Amino acid sequence: MEGKEIVMYTASDLRKGLKVIIDREPYIVTAFEFSKPGKGQALYRTKLRNMITGLSIDRTYREGETFEPASLEERAMQFLYKEGGHYHFMDNENYEQIIISEESLGDAKNFLIENLNVKVLMFGDRAIGVELPNFVNLRVMKTDPWVRGDTSKADFKPATLETGYVLRVPPFIEEGELITIDTRTGEFSKRVKE
Amino acid sequence: MAKNWPLARRKKNLEERARLLRQIREFFVGNGYVEVETPHRIPAPAPESHIDAIPSGTWFLHTSPELCMKRMVAAGYEKIFQICRCWRDSERGSLHLPEFTLLEWYRAGGDYHSLMEECEGLIQSLARSIGLGQRIVFRGCEIDLSEPWERISVKEAFHDYTHISVVEALERNLFDEIMVQDIEPRLGLEKPTFLYDYPAPRGALARLKRQDQTVAERFELYAGGLELANGFSELVDGEEQRKRFQVENENRQSLGKRIYSMPDKFLSELDDMPPSAGIALGVDRLAMVFLNAEKIDEVVAFTPEEL
Numbered sequence: 044m045e046g047k048e049i050v051m052y053t054a055s056d057l058r059k060g061l062k063v064i065i066d067r068e069p070y071i072v073t074a075f076e077f078s079k080p081g082k083g084q085a086l087y088r089t090k091l092r093n094m095i096t097g098l099s100i101d102r103t104y105r106e107g108e109t110f111e112p113a114s115l116e117e118r119a120m121q122f123l124y125k126e127g128g129h130y131h132f133m134d135n136e137n138y139e140q141i142i143i144s145e146e147s148l149g150d151a152k153n154f155l156i157e158n159l160n161v162k163v164l165m166f167g168d169r170a171i172g173v174e175l176p177n178f179v180n181l182r183v184m185k186t187d188p189w190v191r192g193d194t195s196k197a198d199f200k201p202a203t204l205e206t207g208y209v210l211r212v213p214p215f216i217e218e219g220e221l222i223t224i225d226t227r228t229g230e231f232s233k234r235v236k237e
Numbered sequence: 238m239a240k241n242w243p244l245a246r247r248k249k250n251l252e253e254r255a256r257l258l259r260q261i262r263e264f265f266v267g268n269g270y271v272e273v274e275t276p277h278r279i280p281a282p283a284p285e286s287h288i289d290a291i292p293s294g295t296w297f298l299h300t301s302p303e304l305c306m307k308r309m310v311a312a313g314y315e316k317i318f319q320i321c322r323c324w325r326d327s328e329r330g331s332l333h334l335p336e337f338t339l340l341e342w343y344r345a346g347g348d349y350h351s352l353m354e355e356c357e358g359l360i361q362s363l364a365r366s367i368g369l370g371q372r373i374v375f376r377g378c379e380i381d382l383s384e385p386w387e388r389i390s391v392k393e394a395f396h397d398y399t400h401i402s403v404v405e406a407l408e409r410n411l412f413d414e415i416m417v418q419d420i421e422p423r424l425g426l427e428k429p430t431f432l433y434d435y436p437a438p439r440g441a442l443a444r445l446k447r448q449d450q451t452v453a454e455r456f457e458l459y460a461g462g463l464e465l466a467n468g469f470s471e472l473v474d475g476e477e478q479r480k481r482f483q484v485e486n487e488n489r490q491s492l493g494k495r496i497y498s499m500p501d502k503f504l505s506e507l508d509d510m511p512p513s514a515g516i517a518l519g520v521d522r523l524a525m526v527f528l529n530a531e532k533i534d535e536v537v538a539f540t541p542e543e544l
Contacts, residue, residue, distance in 0.1 A: 055327055076330055077331075077333055080416040083287055103417075107493065213246070233242075
């Protein structure tokens with residue numbers, strides 16, 4: 044360490060999307076559950092994805108445990124297109140093109156539309172994932188029509204987006220509409236006025 | 238459609254929750270209980286290793302109404318219940334809110350077995366009165382509410398569901414992890430289940446079992462793997478309680494947590510308390526069970542993140 048002090052995370056900082064180093068490799072928290080058996084100690088159950096290999100592991104951490112943050116270089120890029128399982132991006136500064144595999148993208152692949160500006164995460168000179176804007180707009184390709192005045196039905200219905208991603212939306216959303224998704228939760232946020 | 242769609246879509250749940258609260262009150266009043274209110278802001282909570290209070294000025298928001306309600310039982314209030322907000326620091330997850338609602342009740346003359354029977358009666362009557370009948374569906378389980386519910390001791394649960402004994406789990410500091418990963422998910426899947434007789438160190442305010450001093454007369458109630466309530470036969474020995482609180486404070490210190498001052502008034506009055514039993518039941522979680530909700534967020538108007 045060259046005099047640079049690392050501020051460690053503790054277990055209570057754990058949340059979805061946090062990036063940490065485990066055994067010298069970068070991992071991202073993909074699922075997180077706080078649990079506390081009656082009067083017992085707080086436990087943080089996590090699923091972590093190795094950002095290089097794409098493999099997931101389950102780990103349980105206790106109150107007070109610490110982690111080294113994975114500090115990854117971020118490069119501003121634009122998503123160009125998808126070809127098979129490969130996603131092509133272009134560096135906004137030097138126009139260099141790179142490819143990221145579907146496994147490395149994880150859930151982000153659900154929200155990538157052409158020309159979307161993202162931050163590509165670099166571990167050394169390897170592109171290992173992307174960071175999306177918190178909100179993206181995507182078009183609804185398929186959903187059941189809304190029957191006005193029908194109050195017997197559930198408060199949501201499934202909808203398929205242009206990326207193939209399926210989520211729950213309010214009943215009033217129609218096919219062809221543009222909606223905003225919160226990429227952190229993957230949930231419907233609002234309808235976009237066009 | 239309202240701008241606050243998540244709130245708008247919870248309307249049905251919140252209406253059901255209100256009905257549930259009315260029915261809870263009706264059940265207790267009908268059974269001779271008096272509804273009481275005790276202060277939410279107190280000088281200090283009971284020292285317990287893993288429960289942290291939120292400071293409010295130089296005092297704290299209570300983590301449960303336990304100390305005040307027990308002082309009332311000690312002063313001659315024999316059957317009391319309370320529905321109140323409680324606060325626990327840093328508890329947030331799909332089953333936890335740092336501010337939540339507890340139903341707590343005490344009964345002089347009772348013990349933990351009589352409390353278990355009262356739980357059966359309460360939840361059956363709630364299910365009936367909101368039109369659910371004897372079977373409820375929660376987390377994909379069809380749970381049969383007809384009594385008697387399942388009862389399994391902590392020792393048996395470790396034997397049935399894990400590869401190590403309770404004693405070994407405690408020694409290796411694995412008790413909580415095994416509870417969460419291997420035991421809790423199996424409890425209350427067909428019928429609600431009482432997990433009872435906790436290791437003595439896990440029942441800081443509970444009476445020890447006369448026939449086996451290594452366990453406390455404490456139980457937890459589970460439905461569909463979700464912990465709903467924690468009850469016990471009360472420890473009514475002030476001197477012994479003080480010692481146990483000191484041990485809890487030592488644990489807190491070794492975990493780097495703040496130490497809570499001794500609740501002296503409570504401790505001096507505890508000897509007046511007749512043999513009693515008391516229980517705290519999470520109202521939000523009970524609403525989750527009746528509404529088949531996946532997350533605690535679905536049964537409250539606002540989560541902290543939405544404020």
